[in-house]
Amino acid sequence: MKREKVLTVVLAVCMTAGLLTGCGAKEKTAAENKQEPAAQEAEGGTRQQANLNAEGFPIVNEEITLKVFGQQGPVQGKWDEMSMWQKYQEMTNIKLDFTDVLPAEGYDEKKSLMWASNEYPDIFVRAFINNAEIVKYGNMGILAPLEELIPQYAPNLQKLIDEDPAILSRITAPDGHIYALPAIFTLTAARDDKFWMNTSWLEQVGKEIPVTVDELEEVLRAFKGVDFNGNGEADEFPMGVSDAQALVRRFAGVWGYQYQFGRFLEVRDGRVTTYLTEDNFRDMLMWLNKIYEEGLIDPEIFTQEYAKYAAKMAGQQMGLFFNQADDTFDSANFAGVAPFRGKAEKQYVESAPAARDNGVFAICADCENKEAAMRWIDYFYGWEGSCLMRYGVEGENMYFDEDGMPHYNDGILDSPEGSGTEIGKFTIWPGGGAPQMVNDNNCEAIASEATLAAQKALDPCVPEKIYAEPLLEQEVSDRLSVLWTDLENYEKEATAKFIRGELNFDSDWNTYVDTMNKIGLEEWVSIYQTAIDTLNK
Known part of the structure; x- marks a missing residue:
């Protein structure tokens, strides 16, 4: 590791x-x-x-x-x-x-x-x-x-x-x-979300665990419309996630981007950059839009509370989903898989620092x-x-x-409710x-054999260096808060609309880029650059 x-x-x-x-x-x-x-x-x-x-x-x-x-x-x-x-x-x-x-x-x-x-x-x-x-x-x-x-x-x-x-x-x-x-x-296994694939569903549709983005598409299409639980209801989803921003973060990593400072930022050779307006990020959103319009993503990701997502995990209603451990579902029918390979030379996963x-x-x-x-x-x-x-x-x-x-x-x-829900009855960590x-000795619920195997699949994709969200001087902190609040609100709204097809990639992308720049994207990045420069002195 x-x-x-x-x-x-x-x-x-x-x-x-x-x-x-x-x-x-x-x-x-x-x-x-x-x-x-x-x-x-x-x-x-x-x-x-x-x-x-x-x-x-x-x-x-x-x-x-x-x-x-x-x-x-x-x-x-x-x-x-x-x-x-x-x-x-x-x-x-x-x-x-x-x-x-x-x-x-x-x-x-x-x-x-x-x-x-x-x-x-x-x-x-x-x-x-x-x-x-x-x-x-x-x-x-x-x-x-x-x-x-x-x-x-x-x-x-x-x-x-x-x-x-x-x-x-x-x-x-x-x-x-x-x-x-x-x-x-x-x-380490307690610091990132694993990619969980439903192996029972794979077996029923005659598919192998997907390795590439193209193979993932084929698998998700095979999952669509199948009544795996046999209840006569359309309550299964080829892919699910807690919310739309989590979806963007997971697949930004698949498209080769890191998620540093807990933001859409990278640090390469000492330089801080954001990819929110890059063409490659646009390509990722276009792919998400394509599979969303095909009905391969749970449409409730834009509105659901986490409790509903947890219930879907426990009910095994998703073919692919993301969670730190198998504490909210029975992992017997799931395998942790690596981020799917695509055009990027290397894939990354969002990972937190020790503190x-x-x-x-x-x-x-x-x-x-x-x-x-x-x-x-x-x-x-x-x-x-x-x-x-x-x-x-x-x-x-x-x-x-x-x-x-x-x-x-x-x-x-x-527990049929999921171990996280059961443990949450008597302690506050879930x-x-x-x-x-x-540590390694008190993590049974989040470091099961399945979770550790899932982490092993992610280990090559964990960034070598992980930057935590910085503590800034009050004046700088105030400015950063204003910038990020405005940037995040607009980014959330726009990316959700691009994924749902409510914004057009040909006619609306430049407007999105211009708006992000006008809000203060460059200044936002520069604050983190100053933090890195201070660290390296």
């Missing part, structure tokens, strides 16, 4: 306003947020320190409550009913208030309301705080700096940072502070129990805590074998975005 060199840049992107309850209500300036009255701070700090245990459990002697803001994933149950949280509250003596844990649908809007409300939680868990928000609300004094807490109260996280210094550069803001923490994945999902945990600056909160989260960056996060409660959800390796109880990985450490 080719080992990626994860490059990250200490720089970020912007965003706006927010909702909810927790740390504070009165609007403050950045200076006021960062400079609480010394006497009050000293008194409160002494009281909290006296209640805190430096190591072991419980974390605090007298029970405290931390108000949580976060997102309940589409395949997750209610957080207050999860055995993982119930067990951890008993262990720590820290009660969790999940009032502000919100459904995935409409979450971004409610998060914006939270920022605007000036009423904040104590901690953010699986909150998807983006880079722009990290820098903006860190600078405003809403998010607490964590870099001085980590060495003393987060030994597990500190160990991971010592072993991989790239983690530190990934999470350090331009002002030198750390305002939010990531999920950390040392397992991925930055912004999955943060502490509010007004939280009265910062040290306890840091000890609380650090548990999940160590072995025991990662097993609780990944597997749930021993006896109830999982067990350890004679070698000390964790395993799910019977009936979980082979769907991604959880604060956790994932």
Whole structure:
């Protein structure tokens, strides 16, 4: 397996306003947020320190409550009913208030309301705080700096940072502070979406696993219109994907493009470029339009919620689809395949750095129990805590074998609902975005034999270097946010219309290119170029 060199840049992107309850209500300036009255701070700090245990459990002697803001994933149950949280509250003596844990649908809007409300939680868990928000609300004094807490109260996280210094550069803001923490994945198979092909369908139509784009077309046509499940309904789709942008990203890689910084960008010989207006990208969209108009792509990709896509995976309703692991479906009838060869000399897959999902945990600056909160989260960056996060409660959800390796109880990985949905009943990691450490020994659900084989098919297509979304200075971050919001909104709309045939490639392509350039495509690229230049100095 080719080992990626994860490059990250200490720089970020912007965003706006927010909702909810927790740390504070009165609007403050950045200076006021960062400079609480010394006497009050000293008194409160002494009281909290006296209640805190430096190591072991419980974390605090007298029970405290931390108000949580976060997102309940589409395949997750209610957080207050999860055995993982119930067990951890008993262990720590820290009660969790999940009032502000919100459904995935409409979450971004409610998060914006939270920022605007000036009423904040104590901690953010699986909150998807983006880079722009990290820098903006860190600078405003809403998010607490964590870099001085980590060495003393987060030994597990500190160990991971010592072993991989790239983690530190990934999470350090331009002002030198750390305002939010990531999920950390040392397992490559947990960083990209696999290409899953339905081998049962292939057998029924007399086809082999396709290797090229042309062969894929033939297979998808053979799948069309066949009632594979025998229910008399047209509920099978030759190819499906979670959403239209995911479709574009997957096949951009097939057409030879990388997906760096979590954007439609490449870095070649130190130069950052975008391919959103290139003729080769246009050719890729033309191909997608062709197979879409033939009825070979699930038409619901433009409108469906992820939960519906997950149900289609579990129901084996797609001939080809994309997912990180086989945790939401039974992989017995599926094989992981390599990106299909076409005109490009080399194919690529979108892959995340080891310190991925930055912004999955943060502490509010007004939280009265910062040290306890840091000890609380650090548990999940160590072995025991990662097993609780990944597997749930021993006896109830999982067990350890004679070698000390964790395993799910019977009936979980082979649940008819899909293992992701089953695991989501008792822990928060299914769907991604959880604060956790994932390695080769605690990844049973996402590193099954089938998933590892699927990853092996992708390994030659993983970029040698992976660039994370940079943390930028506030002013640059604000500008980048405006640019990308406008560019992304237009790109999403236009590419969807090209795929559906609502825009004409002959008469409308130049207008699309001109509009992207007018919005600021060149300036957008130049910001990332500056980040790379800074890194290389």
